[in-house]
Amino acid sequence: MPMRLGRAATRLDGQRERLAHRSSLFSRVRLGLVLAGVLTAAVAFSAQQSGLAWVVVGGTTVIFAIVVRYHERVAERIRSHDIAIRLRREELARITCRWEDLPSPVDVAGPLGVSESHAFAADLNLFGPRSVHHLFDTALSRDGSRELGRWLLDEGEGVADGTGRATERQRLVRELRDMPVFRYRLAVAAGLVRIHENHPFDGQILLDWLGRRQVSPGVRLLLGVLTGLAALNAALVTTHALGWTPALWLFSFTAYAAIYLLNSRHYEHLFDDAEHLYYQLRHLRPVLRVLERFRFHGRPALEALCRPLQDGSPSRELARLSRLAAAASTQKSEVLRLVLNILVPWDLLFSVRLARAGERLHRELPAWLHAWRTLEAAGSLAAWAWRHPEAVFPAFRGDTAASASREDDPDTTLLEADALGHPLIPPEERVSNDFALGGAGHVVLITGSNMSGKSTFLRTVGVNVVLARAGSAVAASRMMLRPCRLFTSINVSDSLGDGMSYFYAEVKRLRALLDALSQDSGPPLLFLVDEIFRGTNNRERYAGSRAILEALRRGRGAGLVTTHDLELIHLEGLDNRHFREHIEHGRMAFDYLLHNGPCPTTNALAIMKMEGLPV
Structure with a gap:
């Protein structure tokens, strides 16, 4: 096993080096395209060939966008290889118990309320550096690490005649043990998140945040009033421009602006909310995409666990919410924000839409997070069993x-x-x-x-x-x-x-x-x-x-x-x-x-x- 993992890490190092060379080539091509496009367009403009110049600008832009897209794919593959190399080396360190080569242990004893008076946790070195949890835990989310901690702290009533918690978990771990490819894909998907952010994903933080973001009473009525005033503004501006009415739109717009600004508390945090939601959803999408697309044929425990994900399409739902959050982020541009809010109550509209979407997500998210954290906890135990074929299930x-x-x-x-x-x-x-x-x-x-x-x-x-x-x-x-x-x-x-x-x-x-x-x-x-x-x-x-x-x-x-x-x-x-x-x-x-x-x-x-x- 150690020799095989060492060879795999060496092979991945070689592939990563070739990808890095390809990425460097794409960087030079991008620079060359920009220089060539600018130079060619400048020559065309100087020769009074403006039509040709604009064709060159447009063509260069399209080709540059295509090159950028392929370059991003190469960069994504490099990140995936970095994760894979780290995972292989960690696997090797776990087999040989080289603690210094393992990631720092995740603190789960504190969040789980484990004290020195616990029946057995402190005496058996379950948590902390060089502990059971430290060696076994391969989860890349805090939820998965905590779930593994909960399983280790099980008080024992779950051991029963084929029906207890321990038996159910063992079925899941047995099925996952013989699925190293699936565990690898899930780890890489979760690892991409960990490279983007310098801390593990914590689903409970997202759930708590969503629970606090609810539509305030009366906001829907306020949105209806402002939308009606915005429509009236548009109609009066049009009739005034056609010379049919005097500048009555000034009165309607004044009322619209006053009501809108006096109720700014309902949308003043829109950008922060949209930004937070966008980055949190980016954490989840790669992982949920793997879980909803993988087919667990002949593995009933895994099929039952992932059924809530595969009956629907969580990644598409998150993609829709991501687009909504991106649209709400127009507050980044003060000019665009001002124009949009003059025309319609843009910030309030998207605050309400985000709150409604958050309420739906708050109802559906617990089942998705439960499946992920359970898979990560079971995957940690399955990975240890796979690394140690001499071990047996009791x-x-x-x-x-x-x-x-x-x-x-x-x-x-x-x-x-x-x-x-x-x-x-x-x-x-x-x-x-x-x-x-x-x-x-x-x-x-x-x-x-x-x-x-x-x-x-x-x-x-x-x-x-x-x-x-x-x-x-x-x-x-x-x-x-x-x-x-x-x-x-x-x-x-x-x-x-x-x-x-x-x-x-x-x-x-x-x-x-x-x-x-x-x-x-x-x-x-x-x-x-x-x-x-x-x-x-x-x-x-x-x-x-x-x-x-x-x-x-x-x-x-x-x-x-x-x-x-x-x-x-x-x-x-x-x-x-x-x-x-x-x-x-x-x-x-x-x-x-x-x-x-x-x-x-x-x-x-x-x-x-x-x-x-x-x-």
Whole structure:
């Protein structure tokens, strides 16, 4: 895959270089046409051949316009190639996890209201630099990035027997995974917008703006009065010019001008509104054109999603609105604006027409934006699955294949996975593990030395559960998941601003975990707890940890807990697992494999000794 993407980027570089040469040639031709036309026309005029001169001017103008049109097409192809080259290089960076070559992450946690108290977002590195969202997100609109964020934050009720949100998203992602050409076309169309503007398109801003632009009460009556006065002005000017009436038009025009100017508040923002609408619609048209023309034969999920776009013709509707906005932009020319408004109430007329068109667009736009942002979110997950053919789509409880694959009862097994790895680790560096988590009361206690992989394994389980519920493929060779809620306690930290110590912050987090575990409604809880009560002394840590572990065993959930307290391994009812290490050439080495039973070794003193501490 990396070699193929590298060859594609090199090929596109060559094509782009040839297009740049052609663009340079068109520039020289345009300059030559202008010089030749001016020189030839000047010679013809000096020879008293004005007819020939005007023919030369007209012919040169027509040829120049044709050349300009072809030059613009070449320039558009250059922009498309620039986008394609960037996309290929980003794809390569995503495969190898070269974070410095990826675009800056889009801030979605803030707009989505994600706080440190969220059940799992902060602990699993879902958002921000070098995060799951940063690696997966290929959306070129803010709406698409936020939609992907919403999917990653799904609370879990959507995992059901073939009918939940996760299953519906997975169908969409499966269909998109095998459509790289369509995803490429959509990305290029959206990327053209990003080159024109230095920020991603945000459909919510356009929707909010349209919602505020409504026709004020009484404006239609005012427009009718002014239109009648304008017609009366024209009639009286005509009759006066023919000598049939005195200059009565002065009175009607005075009334027309007074009424028009006194109501300028209804149209004074016309140019700004028209300009804003024109550029916002330019964002949407290339993307909607791709979506409404592409035929998703044999892909029912995509057909259903894009049906609102393909039943109508959004791009034509936007083209009509763009022409209306362009016509309203005559305020750029003060002279033309004055002439038009003397003849008819031009500004007020187009203010009303723009407001009416905006009302129609405000009704239709949400369905169009929903299709686009859903495609971008699903396309981000599909692109990751396409880049990683070793990844698999998880089966959810109730799927026949999942039930038949193991002898275990799927109703009592919360999670099963073979070769489970962390998606943020490159495949060539990733160490994978087989793992199964039973039903309510199953608590896996993981012991092991420092740096052996305990915390990473918790995040591995959590991130893959999040991806499964989002509809994505997962970093495993097989995975089965039943409906569950997710709660983590991994990155607990103190807060100087709130005057909260690390230990108290951990206590509050575990209190929230037990509250979630005691809920009688909803699916069971899958919990992940890292190094329980590490912020207090040994004696109290052991007593507190034992009490918490017993509460976890009695609750409506199952999960994993890591600890350095080897005394806890003797508690009844726990499933002990461990990570181990060994000394190799005077250095600590880890295999990052999950082993059965409690950890037989420790390494704290060895690490201290290797670093020269007096132990």
